[in-house]
Amino acid sequence: MSYPANVKFEGDYLKLNRKIGKVYCRSHRDFEGTIKTVTISKNSDGKYYASVTVDDGLEKPETSTEGAECTAACDSDFKSESVGGKAIGIDLGLTDFAVTSDGSKFDNPRHLAKHQQNLKRKQQKLSRKQKGSNTRDKARRLVAKVHSKISRCREDFLHKLSRKIVNEKQVIAVENLNVKGMVKNHKLAKAISDCGWGMFCTMVKYKAENEGKTYIEVDRFFPSSKTCHVCLNQVESLPLDIRNWTCEHCQTTHDRDINASINIRNEALRIISLGTSETANGGNVRRLGGKISCLLDATPNEIGSPNYIACN
Structure with a gap:
């Protein structure tokens, strides 16, 4: 009301x-x-x-990428050690909730798992109560209280983490995840839902907009994990159980998640520099009917790109 x-x-x-x-x-x-x-x-x-x-009578600040230009210039050779501090890429996961391009890892609190035993006992007591009785209504409220506790703990963690990131950075880049499609995997549905990736991205977005900072989402089909951020060499396949891999081209050993977050940040900076919503290296490429999209023909012919063709 x-x-x-x-x-x-x-x-x-x-x-x-x-x-x-x-x-x-x-x-x-x-x-x-x-x-x-x-x-x-x-x-x-x-x-x-x-x-x-x-x-509050205050006007909403205009979105600015001030400081990102310097970072983009420093990233021209795609070296992780030359990264500035104004832009950040975030790779979301299950083992570590968030891995940033500066090497920070934030553990997944697993709020549901922490309260699973308490929730199980109260749900068992609820199932034994007679339907329509006052004791069943009391048991239902006890179950709801546990769910409310889990929800508040999750929101508290997401608010604190999103506020920390927005306060420290000017440009925040994340991957546009299809959470609704991912939860259809019955083996990972509970773990994915417990993370609250969508809520986290929403918090980061509105907090960044309220302070005039830039929030950008990189296309989910961008191969952030399979691409070496040093030489842009792309491996054909990278199973989820492989957490570290070595690039065959430049012999650089990568942490899978940190490499992905750096690529997400670099891709966001390229998008900003081009002034377009499409990815700079590879376009909005996705497989349709077993064929590669015709947008691949519009891929920039950049030195170091896996699609680079030398011209005579």
């Missing part, structure tokens, strides 16, 4: 209207600006939350 007018905070109380009056609440921050609307919602565990929309 929303209350669009005559809403204000008075100490530890929220005044909604004359009929409801003052409601005790726990506010986690002070509001600066004019309160527009307050939306009251009730979770499945029986707790009420108030979402407050505030007009």
